Amino acid sequence: MAVYTHVTAEEIATFMTTYDAGEVISFKGIAEGVENSNYLVQTARASYILTLYEKRVNPDDLPFFLGLMDHLVHKGCTTAAPIRDRDGAILKNLCGRPAALISFLPGLSITRPKPQHCDQLGQEMARMHAAAADFDLERANALSLEGWQKLVNLCAARADEVEDGLHDLIIDEMAFLQAHWPDNLPVGIIHADLFPDNVFFTGGKLSGLIDYYFACNDILTYDVAICLNAWCFEPDGAFNITKARRLLRGYGRVRPLSAAETGALSILCRGAALRFLLSRLYDWLNRVEGALVSVKDPQEYIDKLKFHRTVKNPSEYGLDI
């Protein structure tokens, strides 16, 4: 939530002349995105987001991310899309950083999703999965089994600093997931970070998905599991089965889930919970006092993981089995 690279008015004006986008009339750094610097650029014609990719983004991944956004827009998805310059390029350089001009997507991120929001999210996610099916680049998920194991190795020894018994929970869960993680489910491109702040609504209607910078190839239903965790728990930790049912039904109306997929929901939710538990635990154990980026408490995902470990039947997620 910061601007790391400072771009001057003179630099943005020169940069924008490489696009057919009109003269810049306003230019503001925005407090959005943890990893990159973002500016809102307004011209006489339209608004844009200018993103400068900072050190935590691998430049080799940018053709995948930007190409995917471009592909999705051309398939009719409502998402932000990179703008081509006069030479057709989407990946550019500004102030020594890889940079891209992205279309501006109206909408607000909601903090307390309601069931109807979950329904729309499910539908749009399924549309996105279908639209990405013929995208021709691939990117492995760095935060799947192998990546989780790396984080376990880095964090487990100090895990009990957060909660007594967390070390044993993590080791046990990791062993379970290594032994039982499904390898027979449909795969494709997933967003992998569809938290409420990456989904825009206007007037109660979903207006688009943003921030594809964790997108990768993985089990499609794993994306659904990430959303069940991010959208269907209440602030007090309670699982809201009504929201889960609406999310799953919304998804299923566009892309029906197979019996194998619904049967795997619990383990996928466990994996999704462990993934965010581990990354938050790592950031928490390595936090710097007074740093620009606020660190999220891992506790929320410890509790979610514990919930999913109690689930015996997919019907507990609101599915009609």
Add this chain to the structure above:
Amino acid sequence: MAVYTHVTAEEIATFMTTYDAGEVISFKGIAEGVENSNYLVQTARASYILTLYEKRVNPDDLPFFLGLMDHLVHKGCTTAAPIRDRDGAILKNLCGRPAALISFLPGLSITRPKPQHCDQLGQEMARMHAAAADFDLERANALSLEGWQKLVNLCAARADEVEDGLHDLIIDEMAFLQAHWPDNLPVGIIHADLFPDNVFFTGGKLSGLIDYYFACNDILTYDVAICLNAWCFEPDGAFNITKARRLLRGYGRVRPLSAAETGALSILCRGAALRFLLSRLYDWLNRVEGALVSVKDPQEYIDKLKFHRTVKNPSEYGLDI
């Protein structure tokens, strides 16, 4: 350069219903303003800046600041103005903070002003001084002689940590200003912080002044002196007499400077240099590693003060005397 108070989409939507401004379609925290939290709010009708006043702003000063902006707009100045809600109020409360919705002013802040920018700045500043003449609230300048003396008392002992001899320079300069600060010059409302980042241009034309949160009653030509310091030195420290001449001529075309005012330019510039030297020195000596707010190096204003101490004649500022 940060958002200190987090406002949710639900909170801004509710807040905006108290205005006749249309439905919110976008809402982004912006990295602008060192002291307050700022959001860019877009509705179907227009763009606005939502400002939440943080701890360093005295709430008792807000009627002065907001009333002044309102007054200036009604007098035809191009500046951002507070929006009245359905009940006519401009000072509101949001998330436990004083808050105001401000009109959105298009334009970009330039980093390297050219002489023609200085000309326009001079004219607009003079128009602002004239337009504020009949504003009926007053606010003392907390950063004039008395305030400088307080900062001297707090900083002088450690000043040589920045530069050898700075302690003696500050003590000597403060004594000189206490003895010779003019008390016979026209006073009125000044902006007191007209740095390039508070002046917007579109297509090379000045589109408005922003950030009146240091505005106060003081010597009008002291505002000009602040601008000579902020706009007319090159990055290498050289004083650019061409820019100074254009700034002073631009100002004088709208509000001619008297012989007493031009004669006092050097001492006013010395005071203006000491004021920013001292506040930057204080922040520098009390900086917190890793803090959100970047601290400006006091060196720039040490050098500017030294320059003005060599000036023997107002013609050295480009005036035709």
